[in-house]
Amino acid sequence: MSQAPPGRLLNILGLGFGLAGAVGGTIGAGILRTPGLVAAQLPSGPLVLAAWLAGGLYALLGAVCLAELAAALPRAGGWYVYAERAFGRRTGLLVGWSDWLAHCIGLAWVATTVGEYGQALLPATIPQEAFVARLLALLAIGLFTLIQLRGLRAGSASQQWLSLAKAVAFLVLVAGCFLLPSPLQAAAPQPELAPQLAVEPNLAAVLALQAVITTYDGWASPVYFAEEFSDPARDLPRSLIGGVLAVLALYLLINAALLHVLPLPLLAQVTLPAALAATALVGPLGGALITAVALVALLGLINTVVMAAPRILYGLGRDGLLPALTSQVNAGGTPTAALLLTSGAAALLVLAGSFEQLLALGALLYVSLPLTGIAALVALRWREPDLPRPFRSWAYPLPPLLVATVSLAFLVAAAASDPPIGLAAAALVALALPGALLAEHLGWLTTEPESPPSKPTPP
DSSP, X not given: OOOOOTTOOOOOBOHHHHHHHHHHHHOSTHHHHHHHHHHTTOSSHHHHHHHHHHHHHHHHHHHHHHHHHHHHSOOTTTHHHHHHHHHOHHHHHHHHHHHHHHHHHHHHHHHHHHHHHHHHTSOTTSOOOHHHHHHHHHHHHHHHHHHHHHOHHHHHHHHHHHHHHHHHHHHHHHHHHHHSOOHHHHSOOOGGGSOOOSSOHHHHHHHHHHHHHHHTTTTXXXXXXXXXXXXXXXXXXXXXXXXXXXXXXXXXXXXXXXXXXXXXHHHTTOSOHHHHHHHHHHTTHHHHHHHHHHHHHHHHHHHHHHHHHHHHHHHHHHTTSSOGGGGOBOTTSOBHHHHHHHHHHHHHHHHTOOOHHHHHHHHHHHHHHHHHHHHHHHHHHHHOTTSOOXXXXXXXXXXXXXXXXXXXXXXXXXXXXXXXXXXXXXXXXXXXXXXXXXXXXXXXXXXXXXXXXXXXXXX
């Protein structure tokens, strides 16, 4: 059994894990809710499917850009790695700190949602109290923390099994929608259900695309494990691009299935269209089935985040931007201190209760991260033209230009819609610099990054 050398990660991951990480990091309970939000903005089924296709193509372009960076710089740390290489250590620290904060906020929110969904499946004798949901959320975080403490093999196996279960659950839902008769489509549409756009068509399309693109978030998950792939030059691009294509196909199937069961006006009016469709097909049991599907999807997402976020701290610690404690790795290949810091921060956020503003702040940070990657891609093409690039972005510079335009528009719109959240995000990110300067003054940090282990270049 392979063990990690002191301070090093294992190099045992392959394409199977990469695809599972991309799917597991992307598909959550959002796909069960977002179809209704998108349908409320668009007047026809084909346009709804076109919006999901457009969102998938945006994610695909992002994956193509990121694949070049990941294959050229296969280091643990996520977006931080590329910002640090292109713009220096301080910029890298700001990006890594922002990325880790966003992961912790997202993990707390997903765990809280798991607690709420899990509470709905408990026996009626258990009181429906907030503390019960929070306890279930903490148990979920604790369970996956224990799995990750066992090592990379346990973590990667759980990721692959959960992603497989998630895909199968959604495919079963799709098959049921197409194979079982739908009484809702058979009934004559009611005139009062005719879709009425609340805003003018161009704005409606923008709102629909915003909801769609948000549901594709998470496609970059494989890069957090770049240093742990046995053949990153080959498997990272395949994982990123293949993962996006798999999610795109599944999202199109789910939306086509919902449109097959639910009339578009009805789809546009319900908060959880998948539950309505399941109830129409199999009766009252349908709601419980959809809750179970949502739980499977969310548990896979928790596993991905609990695995990925510690790799950000590991990369920062290994490169001397955080105390060396964060780069300590156990025999199973898990950054233990970084894992405990991540899970502890998320648990504190769960116990804090309502954190809608933190969630908005985390969303703003997530939107900004692809922009840093695109900027690094362009800067490195210019500054380091001779950097070995096993994979090169297709049709450069068109993909980074399109991704940057859309991401920047989203970032500006999000900040403008809630200026206090935008200012809070900027202030929270800026806290990393004085903290790092103080730690460096106290001698906790190193001044030069440590070189990662070299990897053989594939023929």
